[in-house]
Amino acid sequence: MPIATSTLQAEEARVLSKEEIQRYSRHLIMPEVGMEGQLKLANAKVLMIGAGGLGAPLGLYLAAAGVGRLGIVEFDNVDVTNLQRQITFTTEDVGRPKALAAQQRLSAMNPTIRIDTYRTMLTSANALDLFRDWDIVVDGTDNFPTRYLVNDACVLMNKPNVYGSIFRFEGQITVFNYKGGPCYRCLYPEPPPPGLVPSCAEGGVLGVLPGIVGSLQAMETIKLILGIGEPLVGRLLRFDALPMTFKEYRLRKNPNCPVCGEHPTINKLIDYEQFCGVRGEEAPVMTTGIPEITPRDLKARLDKGDDLYILDVREPHEVQICSLQNGHLIPLGDLPRRMAELDKSREIVAYCRSGRRSAEAVDYLQHSGFSKIWNLKGGILAWSDEVDPSVPKY
Amino acid sequence: MAIKLEIPTALRPFTGKQASVEFEAATVGEALKRLTATYGDLQKHLYTEDGRIRSFVNIYVNDEDIRYLEKENTPIKDGDTISIVPSIAGGSK
Numbered sequence: 001m002p003i004a005t006s007t008l009q010a011e012e013a014r015v016l017s018k019e020e021i022q023r024y025s026r027h028l029i030m031p032e033v034g035m036e037g038q039l040k041l042a043n044a045k046v047l048m049i050g051a052g053g054l055g056a057p058l059g060l061y062l063a064a065a066g067v068g069r070l071g072i073v074e075f076d077n078v079d080v081t082n083l084q085r086q087i088t089f090t091t092e093d094v095g096r097p098k099a100l101a102a103q104q105r106l107s108a109m110n111p112t113i114r115i116d117t118y119r120t121m122l123t124s125a126n127a128l129d130l131f132r133d134w135d136i137v138v139d140g141t142d143n144f145p146t147r148y149l150v151n152d153a154c155v156l157m158n159k160p161n162v163y164g165s166i167f168r169f170e171g172q173i174t175v176f177n178y179k180g181g182p183c184y185r186c187l188y189p190e191p192p193p194p195g196l197v198p199s200c201a202e203g204g205v206l207g208v209l210p211g212i213v214g215s216l217q218a219m220e221t222i223k224l225i226l227g228i229g230e231p232l233v234g235r236l237l238r239f240d241a242l243p244m245t246f247k248e249y250r251l252r253k254n255p256n257c258p259v260c261g262e263h264p265t266i267n268k269l270i271d272y273e274q275f276c277g278v279r280g281e282e283a284p285v286m287t288t289g290i291p292e293i294t295p296r297d298l299k300a301r302l303d304k305g306d307d308l309y310i311l312d313v314r315e316p317h318e319v320q321i322c323s324l325q326n327g328h329l330i331p332l333g334d335l336p337r338r339m340a341e342l343d344k345s346r347e348i349v350a351y352c353r354s355g356r357r358s359a360e361a362v363d364y365l366q367h368s369g370f371s372k373i374w375n376l377k378g379g380i381l382a383w384s385d386e387v388d389p390s391v392p393k394y
Numbered sequence: 395m396a397i398k399l400e401i402p403t404a405l406r407p408f409t410g411k412q413a414s415v416e417f418e419a420a421t422v423g424e425a426l427k428r429l430t431a432t433y434g435d436l437q438k439h440l441y442t443e444d445g446r447i448r449s450f451v452n453i454y455v456n457d458e459d460i461r462y463l464e465k466e467n468t469p470i471k472d473g474d475t476i477s478i479v480p481s482i483a484g485g486s487k
Binding site for chain 1: 402450454477480481
């Protein structure tokens with residue numbers, strides 16, 4: 001079992017202290033919440049899966065609202081690239097475990113609640129044990145294997161699953177498995193194969209987006225606890241930030257759903273990495289058989305004055321961040337129609353950010369008859385690490 | 395009649411960044427065929443190699459999932475909107 005720590009404050013059902021009454025005054029004066037609702041919040045137990053972009057506003061609002069027990073499952077450490085959107089963390093938190101940094105931040109905001117942290121990956125081996133003591137699970141993870149795992153564990157343990165996911169400017173929000181409602185597999189029976197959908201690291205995300213989606217998850221969680229309004233059950237809410245639209249789609253329970261249907265075939269947790277293909281969301285790194293050159297070797301050859309054609313297959317907006325000297329930009333997607341610009345008799349080194357897209361480019365060009373071509377191993381990120389640290393990493 | 399197809403963020407790179415496109419079509423399948431005929435790169439994102447709509451791509455006519463209508467044979471009428479809603483998993487690690 002994972003190591004659990006907690007800031008033990010709240011015990012069993014109780015009355016609010018004078019300080020708490022003051023703290024929650026704006027709740028208490030609303031008839032929809034009132035003392036009864038605030039005590040429901042105080043007695044509620046919500047398990048957050050992930051303390052990243054979605055978990056940030058979610059944790060802040062649930063803690064502020066006085067949800068009596070919060071659990072945070074998160075194995076990762078705070079990275080400087082998180083700060084653009086994960087608003088629970090400060091610059092000083094970089095390098096610290098996210099679960100602990102979040103616990104500290106939320107406790108500082110509301111010391112009257114109890115926060116348990118689980119610095120572990122959620123796995124098929126620990127999920128059922130972890131979920132057992134909680135009323136509601138909120139899915140703020142970032143990959144397909146964990147999302148199917150959270151879903152199946154919620155169905156098996158009969159816990160509602162407040163779901164939110166994001167991509168660039170777009171979010172999807174719904175509540176799964178609430179009072180016999182549909183589950184994630186009813187919405188999407190299967191995940192995309194690896195490589196077809198870019199990850200956040202690959203595709204980017206506008207920082208406010210997880211703020212909005214995580215806040216909507218917080219709102220649905222609080223509505224479930226209070227038992228007010230219409231929960232977002234049987235409806236998929238889709239948010240698109242660019243046109244600023246919210247659209248709703250009907251979401252039905254699939255009678256043939258393998259986990260929540262009439263004759264379920266999944267009665268225990270499975271191997272979700274295998275179910276989703278290796279590393280769920282990320283593209284496969286197809287470097288096998290692709291000729292490579294390391295940044296150091298490339299540097300040595302350039303220093304010798306070798307005639308190498310540096311092919312940059314990134315997008316134009318990436319060139320504005322950083323690039324190698326004397327590179328020629330042909331974005332990967334344009335390569336087929338701009339291949340004539342390349343000279344088969346010259347030696348070509350292709351590069352991108354991480355070496356993944358340029359591996360595809362090398363593969364494609366090899367099949368088109370280019371033989372003197374190499375992929376820059378690890379891309380410009382590795383160039384920054386191994387050759388020129390003044391090149392910024394992104 | 396012209397039917398509006400809404401393209402999700404994830405697939406806009408394949409439609410010249412357009413968020414919606416219009417085609418003349420009488421059924422969902424016909425509209426999607428027109429779409430992939432115009433934007434060939436979408437084919438592999440919407441269909442499996444044996445020509446079935448991928449199970450992580452949901453197609454809605456207005457707010458209804460075509461799995462619960464007549465699938466690709468679902469008739470469409472003037473003013474209907476077809477939405478393509480693929481599975482996304484990001485939580486911004």
